[in-house]
Amino acid sequence: MKTFVSKSEFRWAMLFIAPWVVGFAVFMAYPVVVSLMYSFCEYSVLSKPIWIGLGNYRDLADDDVFWISLWNTVRFAIFALPLGMLFSLGLAALLHISVVGRATFRAIFFLPSLVPVVANAIVWMWMFNGEYGLLNAGLHVFGQQGANWLGDPFWAMPALIFMGLWGVGGSIIIFLAAFQEVPVEMYEAAELDGASSWQKFWGVTVPLISPVIFFQFITGIIGVLQVFAAPYIMTGGGPMRRTLFYSMYLYDNAFRFLRMGYACAMAWILFLIILALTLAATRISARFVHYQGT
Amino acid sequence: MERRSSRETILQVFVFVGLGLLAVVFLMPLLWMVSTSLKPIEETMKMPPTMIPTSPKWGNYSEAVRQIPFLLYFGNTVWVSVAGTIGILISCSLVAYGFAFLRWPGRDLFFWLTVATMMIPFPVIMVPMYGVFRKLGMIGTLMPLWLPCWFGAAWDIFLMRQFFLGIPKDLLDAARIDGCTELQIWRKVVLPVAAPVMVVVGLFHVIYSWNDFLGPLLYLTKQEKYTLSLGLQFYQSQNGGTQWHLLMAASVLMVLPVLILFLIGQRALIRGITMTGIKA
Numbered sequence: 156m157k158t159f160v161s162k163s164e165f166r167w168a169m170l171f172i173a174p175w176v177v178g179f180a181v182f183m184a185y186p187v188v189v190s191l192m193y194s195f196c197e198y199s200v201l202s203k204p205i206w207i208g209l210g211n212y213r214d215l216a217d218d219d220v221f222w223i224s225l226w227n228t229v230r231f232a233i234f235a236l237p238l239g240m241l242f243s244l245g246l247a248a249l250l251h252i253s254v255v256g257r258a259t260f261r262a263i264f265f266l267p268s269l270v271p272v273v274a275n276a277i278v279w280m281w282m283f284n285g286e287y288g289l290l291n292a293g294l295h296v297f298g299q300q301g302a303n304w305l306g307d308p309f310w311a312m313p314a315l316i317f318m319g320l321w322g323v324g325g326s327i328i329i330f331l332a333a334f335q336e337v338p339v340e341m342y343e344a345a346e347l348d349g350a351s352s353w354q355k356f357w358g359v360t361v362p363l364i365s366p367v368i369f370f371q372f373i374t375g376i377i378g379v380l381q382v383f384a385a386p387y388i389m390t391g392g393g394p395m396r397r398t399l400f401y402s403m404y405l406y407d408n409a410f411r412f413l414r415m416g417y418a419c420a421m422a423w424i425l426f427l428i429i430l431a432l433t434l435a436a437t438r439i440s441a442r443f444v445h446y447q448g449t
Numbered sequence: 450m451e452r453r454s455s456r457e458t459i460l461q462v463f464v465f466v467g468l469g470l471l472a473v474v475f476l477m478p479l480l481w482m483v484s485t486s487l488k489p490i491e492e493t494m495k496m497p498p499t500m501i502p503t504s505p506k507w508g509n510y511s512e513a514v515r516q517i518p519f520l521l522y523f524g525n526t527v528w529v530s531v532a533g534t535i536g537i538l539i540s541c542s543l544v545a546y547g548f549a550f551l552r553w554p555g556r557d558l559f560f561w562l563t564v565a566t567m568m569i570p571f572p573v574i575m576v577p578m579y580g581v582f583r584k585l586g587m588i589g590t591l592m593p594l595w596l597p598c599w600f601g602a603a604w605d606i607f608l609m610r611q612f613f614l615g616i617p618k619d620l621l622d623a624a625r626i627d628g629c630t631e632l633q634i635w636r637k638v639v640l641p642v643a644a645p646v647m648v649v650v651g652l653f654h655v656i657y658s659w660n661d662f663l664g665p666l667l668y669l670t671k672q673e674k675y676t677l678s679l680g681l682q683f684y685q686s687q688n689g690g691t692q693w694h695l696l697m698a699a700s701v702l703m704v705l706p707v708l709i710l711f712l713i714g715q716r717a718l719i720r721g722i723t724m725t726g727i728k729a
Contacts, residue, residue, distance in 0.1 A: 171547030174540040178600025186574035274700040332723035384662040422572040
């Protein structure tokens, strides 16, 4: 497919893509290459990197805190991701039914996802406050004694997972848009076969929007494994490192302990984990995800 | 037209009640935030708490603005979002034009590489990025937060290119016959037609800058350069645990611009979320 490319078109093209050539080189290609190199080096910013081969990776294998942070992140992901997806899918299904005030309901459930992460974190610290928080006040009405949620080694993690459900507005919108794409005839056919709403949802809607669910799942994995700001602000990784997440330990290594090579090694391991999970999910999903026509 | 059966009506009533209850729960943190922001400090420590402050203390807001210092951080954040958004819109639309409408050797390979970089998590490039900005002498300034936007961003280039591909080529060819240069076509033909995608990308970037915490945490060292995210977190870490009324007032003030943006740009925002979430 050789098309004639005129000289002037080529020159224009170079002009148009020039910003990205620079951006790609300086803010993507160079950092990626250098980061990989650092991961095999001892490097503290203050002095030149020293090649130590697989040293960082070996140290990581023996680093208990590394394993704690990885385990915390996995634990968070295992609960937060499926819960968040089920919750948003369920809410979207309800918001798809035509009820009075549907537009208002949609806006209400979407709104919290717009709250900036720092404001979100601070508001929930206050919600979870052991003495004066609204959550415990609510529990008190039902005669229950609440905990000091974020300060409790057991409850801090569930509290963060619970808080995450508040911000599922984005996925709700995406699922709602996906519902629109399901052809009405499919529902009509199911109705002729006497399917109930419940059966229609699981038998027609979910299979037909499975590509969207899958895509949400993948972006969800990528996001959830990098969770940083909220726990950094709310718990600082505590109590007893119970909410020390992977990217927090990575950040600490890079910018608090100035073990930049070590941090880069962690980042590459994270990348490999994400890559492996994405690949695995793609493989497994091939059996369940239903791509229509085209 | 379908007839409404009684079964359906019952379902709708149930759904309405269920959604209503959940909506109250969902709004609670926001109401709690507003409520606390209007209480005198003694009232924030009352159990059981009052949902409606006995006498709203609007002075909390001016005190929060003064103490935090909110306006300084606000100004920095506005600067970062505006400079970054303009940069994103100009650079990405130029680059997307190059990918969508011009033919040049290596184009598809480079585009494929661009898409591939979207897979790379930020922590991978975090340390070298810090190094780049250190070499450029930009640590401690706001520049690392907006300058890169002037050199394109993979996601936005991707989104714009997708949109550009839907623009009829005849439109461009007609302009070429009229003697327009490519740059003129970009400005006079493509940009006006591409307004929907430009609005979406711009809106997303504003929200992103408003939200960004890690970026400021990495690059900002002096308090007078803090953005709202970092400034509010800093204030919280200094005075956390006591000044909840002021923290909530500041949080309200931080949420408010996003809320206004939502009210103005609701349609574009929702279109954008579906665009990025489904990307066929």
